[in-house]
Amino acid sequence: MAKDIMPQRPSGNVPATQRMFEPLGWLRSEFDRLFDDLSFRNFEPSLLSRGRAGLPALEMQESDKDYKLMAELPGMTADDVEIDVSDGVLTISGEKKEQRDEKDKGFMFTERSYGRFERQVQLPAAADEDKIEARFENGVLTITIGKDDKAEKRKRIEINKA
Numbered sequence: 706m707a708k709d710i711m712p713q714r715p716s717g718n719v720p721a722t723q724r725m726f727e728p729l730g731w732l733r734s735e736f737d738r739l740f741d742d743l744s745f746r747n748f749e750p751s752l753l754s755r756g757r758a759g760l761p762a763l764e765m766q767e768s769d770k771d772y773k774l775m776a777e778l779p780g781m782t783a784d785d786v787e788i789d790v791s792d793g794v795l796t797i798s799g800e801k802k803e804q805r806d807e808k809d810k811g812f813m814f815t816e817r818s819y820g821r822f823e824r825q826v827q828l829p830a831a832a833d834e835d836k837i838e839a840r841f842e843n844g845v846l847t848i849t850i851g852k853d854d855k856a857e858k859r860k861r862i863e864i865n866k867a
Contacts (some may be wrong), residue, residue: 729755732765758768760822761797761846769852776824776846784840788848797846798823 761776776797778786786799800821807814828834828850836851 720727746786760824765826767829771836771852772829772850774848774850776848777844777845778841779844781844783846786841786846788837788839788846790828790837793828793832795826795828795835795837795848796823797826797848801857820849829847 734829757784764775765773774795778799778801780803781799781801785801786797787800789796798821801819803818805814805816831852833853836853837848839846839848840845
């Protein structure tokens with residue numbers, strides 16, 4: 706089973722703890738990890754043909770009132786996908802089962818593919834776990850995560866000089 710947890714590694718000169726509190730800091734971490742993973746020596750050949758270890762592509766957008774997380778899940782339905790949230794981590798998991806049968810001129814061809822995935826995303830500090838909605842349309846899962854009105858904004862602390 707493929708598994709992904711964001712953010713995983715510090716990148717550049719920005720500490721991991723600081724990136725977690727940036728609204729889209731996880732995106733930078735995801736790009737850094739993607740380039741780190743380009744050495745395909747740890748992947749099975751069957752996984753390479755399905756993309757990056759069979760994990761769905763994700764995109765996150767932020768507005769003043771919410772976050773939108775989109776996951777590309779072609780060939781899947783809402784019944785194939787499960788979404789959970791716990792301790793600030795949103796988990797998208799699912800299983801794709803596909804079978805194709807062809808009969809032509811005395812021969813029969815059957816092709817089956819199965820794949821299970823799990824993708825975990827660290828929610829931003831301002832995310833409200835009680836205000837999460839999901840919609841599945843045309844192979845795209847859209848998760849809307851409301852912002853917590855009471856979440857503390859960044860506050861600059863003055864340093865006293867001795």
